[in-house]
Amino acid sequence: MLSLIIFLPLLGAIVIGLTPANRVALIRGFALVFSGVALVLSVVLYFSFNYHQTGLQFVEKATWVSLPSIGVNYFVGVDGLNLPMVLLTTLLTVMAVLASWRMEVRPKAYFLLLLLLETGVSGVFASMDFFLFFLFWEVELIPMYLLIGIWGGPRREYAAIKFVIYTLAGSALMLVGIMALYFTSNPHTFDMTVLAHQKYPLSFVIWVTMLFFVGFAVKLPSFPFHTWLPDAHVQAPTAVSVLLAGVLLKMGGYGMLRVLVGILPDGVHYWAPLFAVLAVISVLYGACISMVQTDLKSMVAYSSVSHMGYVLLGVAAFSTISLNGAAIQLFTHGTITGLLFLLVGNLYDKAHTRTISDFGGIAKKMPLLATLFMMAGLASLGLPGMSGFIAEFTTFIGAYPNLPAYTILSAAAIVITAGYILWMMRRVFFGTFNEKWEHLVDARGIEIVPLATLMGIIVLVGVYPSILTNVINSGVAPLTSQAHLATPNLASSLASVSGFWRLP
């Protein structure tokens, strides 16, 4: 079933490739059907996943290349760590397809590439063989390059190539890390589950961790590797921004949890002070930069840098709870930022501008959009009752015992987040009505479907977190238990996050 989820979109891309370019309705129908079925399958997968047991489930394994010099397996499986990510990928792809329903420029190539992207990203999340992981990691690049490069804004070409070169440079270092692990394991293997149980000398772990860290930090992105992100986001079309922020950034965070925490815990322990410093810089710097943005979309883009900093903080703190927080943050940020980008895109489609100061009081004309924007904004700043709160609060609770100063600094960023979100809301939706927006119409029809779906998920996770945290904890708990680095203080009193959050 997992393979079906990964490769259905690829099949869809081939089918679309064979459809004549002028049959637009048919093409987007195919896109919706193939991504939709993948979503349904991953929902089924999610709810048939047994979170009482640890380890991989729904494993599929086959030999691909088996030679004395190199052995590669097709090996996919899910645990609590990557299952939510697979679900997020299929979910946001469907949302992206719906959000680009009225795409008029070269729709055939557009939907084809969206589906290819989905295959690449869900492949990264599901792969348990390092070689396969790296392969999918690279597969995702070209569709994204073209999606930004063809359908993007005025500076799309620069943004697209910058995205590719940054990622390639990062993945070059990551590949060296993969080779290092491969040749250190005995017998040589790319199997991540085996690699996680190997013993490595500390000096080796320290430099290999750094190689992987750079690869993942580019993707996350963390300061100082974040400069590609605002360019890519501002230039990318709406649906592509949704996928970029919603799932592509998550590859970096997921990689940190799976590889750094899962395979090289001692390295994380060693580098934790550095990671924490970078995390705090990302959080504060991202938030401050968001504050001064004049463009709505770059504001959301920089807020991603800030929010992904929490993930890095959770990793650096390295307690069961903080790691849970990081993993929850990956999922919730995917939905919240996805929603924010959709809303910005929706507004832009109607107003043809994203400059904050151009607006004013338009809630009068767009009550629904304004309401959703307000709710998404509040979720983003971590209001209780929304999923953002669960993620951030868990991260802070988990990180405080190990990194109190850094946690306090990061938590302070919530104030800045509240500042820029609420200030933006006031300038765009409230205040005196700017007469030139008389003609604006509210979101309607099919546009509402992705907005409402994502909002529903945000609220659902906000009020009933165990639907997510149970699964995630089953994936995170073994990471720290096998690393023997779990902190004894808060972690033992709140045996696990899911217990902490369970409803009476």
Place this chain on the structure above:
Amino acid sequence: MNFYLLLPEIALTILALVVIVADLLTSDKSKSWLGYLAAIGLVVPAILVVVVGQSPGVAFTQTFVVDPLSGFFQLIFLFTAALVLLSSVDFVHRRSRYPGEFFATLLFATLGAMFLASGNELITIYVALELMSISQYILAGFIKGDKQSAEAGMKYLLLGALASAVLLYGIALVYAATGTTTLAGIRAVLASSPPTALAVAGMVLIVAGFGFKISAVPFQMWVPDVYQGAPTPVTAFLSVVSKAAGFVAILRVVGFGLEPLGAVWPVLFAILAVLTMTVGNLMALRQTNIKRLMGYSSIGQAGYALTALAAFTQSTTSALLFFLLAYAVTNVGTFIAIIYFGNRLGSDDLSAYDGLSRRAPVAAFALTICLLSLVGMPPMVGFWSKVYLFLSVYNAGMVGLVVVGLLNSALAAFYYLKIVHAMYLKPVAGDKSLAPPRAEAFALLIAVAGVFLAGLIPGPFIQAATAAAQALFPS
């Protein structure tokens, strides 16, 4: 006198002669079929290579050897030559009055490469190299009246002659140091005595001579001008067959014959590798002519391949062979597309490629696949070849080279994507669709199919490369 081992070469010679004679009997207007004859005729020597390969051995007092290594390379040569011939029919028909001679000369160049792969003795190797080179000098200047082509031919001839002289000098020094020209003999003598300055000097000169063929920096000066000026099918041939032939010669002479001097060359090849890939990739960034760009790209690719020689072990040799195979299929595919576009657009400037994806969607897609394979993107064969190459070099302990190589390949993505960028992201330059390709389409299809096939099922190809590499490591 074991003529049986020579059957593929004999068949190829006959084929070239048949083409020449048939050319005389054909009227000027209908010479295209000669190209098809030459291309399809190559199937015969290819089959013979496989058949003869079943019974490996040496012949002619140890000057000629048939082993898995020679078979591996000869099949690459024949495959590439056939695709180049197929895609050159239309080109030659447009640009030259002497198609028959063109096809026959190309066959002779291939013959030289075949002998080179089987050469087991320094003088045989030298003569084979000259057969290949002289044919290529003629081919590079084949378009009479075209100044660029004439300049390319002249430049290639002069610099090539210089490189041959250097090589010959190296051969003479090695002979002086060891008293024999057979590779096995040289190996035995060198192994039984400490290395002498004479032999080391000879080796350095030999590497320089072959370095010219594989376009290693600092012997790459001829590449951009010759690649740009030569007829595009010839450029394709130079970039694949000539380069692979240079590598097999280095493998045989240095990797086997001079192997006892092994303490010296890791450093030598490591320096060459780093220089070659870095210079090639940096220079490629600013090119605006696609043939020139591909020339620098081929220098960059040679740099990656050289890392395998720096870390010379059985597994890096296997990876090198697989890398060359992947490079051959991919690069010939790239050039077929360039030949087609050159024919239809009348230009090899990158600016002429603007918006080509709208004017020739299939060919643009095929070119993109090949370029992405050169970048090293999965699921194309280029991904496997690069990862496998660097994996084996890493295993041999040269981590620094791997890091430099991987960062270089990230850099290289920039100029390969520049072409993709022009075709897909730029506005359309001309209005009308390009006429569909003829024979090129078939050749391009084979190349792209090969790029995917070897990318999805790399196992058997890696296995063949491993078997071929064993020939150099007698246990």
